[in-house]
Amino acid sequence: MSLLANLSDLLSAYIASSIQPFGGVDPHVDWRDAFLMLLSPLFFAVVVAEWLRMRGEKRQGKRVYDWRDSLDSMVLGGVYTWVDVVLVLVFVLPAMNWLYAHHRLASIELTPLSFAALYLGVEFCYYWFHRASHRIRWFWCAHVVHHGSEHMNFTAAMRQSWLYSFAGNWLFYLPMVWIGFEPKAVLLALSFNLAYQFFVHTQWVGKLHPLIELVFNTPSHHRAHHGRNERYIDKNYGGTLIVFDRLFGTFVEETEAVDYGLVRQVHTHNPLWLTLHEWVAMFRDVMRPGPLGLRLKHIWAPPEWERPGTQAADNRAHASESAPRPHDPAHP
Ligand SMILES: [Zn+2]
Ligand SMILES: [Zn+2]
Numbered sequence: 001m002s003l004l005a006n007l008s009d010l011l012s013a014y015i016a017s018s019i020q021p022f023g024g025v026d027p028h029v030d031w032r033d034a035f036l037m038l039l040s041p042l043f044f045a046v047v048v049a050e051w052l053r054m055r056g057e058k059r060q061g062k063r064v065y066d067w068r069d070s071l072d073s074m075v076l077g078g079v080y081t082w083v084d085v086v087l088v089l090v091f092v093l094p095a096m097n098w099l100y101a102h103h104r105l106a107s108i109e110l111t112p113l114s115f116a117a118l119y120l121g122v123e124f125c126y127y128w129f130h131r132a133s134h135r136i137r138w139f140w141c142a143h144v145v146h147h148g149s150e151h152m153n154f155t156a157a158m159r160q161s162w163l164y165s166f167a168g169n170w171l172f173y174l175p176m177v178w179i180g181f182e183p184k185a186v187l188l189a190l191s192f193n194l195a196y197q198f199f200v201h202t203q204w205v206g207k208l209h210p211l212i213e214l215v216f217n218t219p220s221h222h223r224a225h226h227g228r229n230e231r232y233i234d235k236n237y238g239g240t241l242i243v244f245d246r247l248f249g250t251f252v253e254e255t256e257a258v259d260y261g262l263v264r265q266v267h268t269h270n271p272l273w274l275t276l277h278e279w280v281a282m283f284r285d286v287m288r289p290g291p292l293g294l295r296l297k298h299i300w301a302p303p304e305w306e307r308p309g310t311q312a313a314d315n316r317a318h319a320s321e322s323a324p325r326p327h328d329p330a331h332p
Helices: 002-022 029-054 065-101 111-135 137-148 154-158 168-181 184-200 210-215 217-225 242-247 271-287 293-301 310-314
Strands: none
Touching: 029 065, 029 137, 029 154, 029 184, 065 154, 065 168, 065 271, 111 137, 111 184, 111 242, 137 271, 137 293, 154 184, 168 184, 168 242, 271 293
16 A cells, blocks of 8 residues: 555655646546656657667558658657547546545555556456457547558657547546546556556567567567557457467467558648548548438447448448458459
8 A cells, every 4th residue: 555655645745846837737547647747758758769779660561760750650649648648537537536435346445466457357358458449439439530640660659649537548448447546546557557557559679578569568569559450350358468479379479561551541741630630530430321220339339330231332432441442452
């Protein structure tokens, strides 16, 4: 308890003092975003180190670093951090606190052991959040932003949707609050998990020790996750660990060279369109005439799902992952 409580208090005090000049939103700190903001100097230092090392390098004819692409990612990430703070403070944290206050099953004290259990639980929730984000169109509308880069480097980690909280990513962590972990502890565990994930977005390292590759999400596993090669689509959803992918049949080994990006790549540098394009595509699909049940199915069906019948031919523009690639010679 004491170690974590002290860490919590320390972080809380630090965050409170650092955001005071901006109007001071404390005491209801959004732990997840705050922790990531605190780490951003480290993230930028790592980006600079990687850029110095990899800027001249190409992989499969494509540059590892493209300044315009990295700028897109950093604009999306920078705005995301601030937008998400507001959304979390305004409705996510209150919802979590309400659930914790009125419906929790138990009160779990934070000890190093219980925090480890919480971390594992959050990882499990993250796995299902991430899997749902690839297999349910509604959640894909937000998550697609993260997959929008055709380059793989640390800046790709910063590419986040401004609408994650709106889409409901936080719903996946409610079970941890419900069983009795304090919301701020859940968000802190999640922020540790997300901070870890920053470091798997790189081509700087190859494969690590087999035991590490067996248990943890590594750069190799996550490079495969970002691939649009048929082999890599909708695989390796883990955050810190890869064990749930192995357990639930979504693991794939990085074997062939990874082709990064979306099956239907979106070519724009407009951050607003990068954020909204899939929402607009889904909305257009829902608005197309037809039976109500089929129209609404666009919201929860997988991204590549198309209505049966002739209209399917109209529905080719959106960026779904599993549809045939336009430049794939096997699917002209
Ligand atoms: Zn993903
Ligand atoms: Zn990623």
